[in-house]
Amino acid sequence: MKSIDENAPDDVLRILVGNKSDLHQRIVISTQDGKKLANQYHVDYFETSAKSDSSPNVSKMFFYITEKLLDLKRPIPIEPGPPEPPRPFINCC
Numbered sequence: 421m422k423s424i425d426e427n428a429p430d431d432v433l434r435i436l437v438g439n440k441s442d443l444h445q446r447i448v449i450s451t452q453d454g455k456k457l458a459n460q461y462h463v464d465y466f467e468t469s470a471k472s473d474s475s476p477n478v479s480k481m482f483f484y485i486t487e488k489l490l491d492l493k494r495p496i497p498i499e500p501g502p503p504e505p506p507r508p509f510i511n512c513c
């Protein structure tokens with residue numbers, strides 16, 4: 421995260437991803453610790469396994485990123501003000 425903070429634009433989208441969640445016997449960081457670290461950095465946390473077909477979290481992660489990026493690019497709707505009064509008809513000829 422330090423490298424991102426130092427090198428990326430301020431509005432960069434950041435998430436924390438725990439990979440290889442299918443290797444239960446070799447897990448180094450627990451889900452609880454991953455979530456705690458994500459909370460510390462104010463980012464969302466995902467656990468993924470590209471190898472495991474039973475884990476749809478890879479797709480969820482990419483959909484999440486896509487939605488967030490689209491939200492950043494969507495124009496902010498302008499609230500309509502009061503309607504303009506009708507213009508008078510002027511007969512020019």
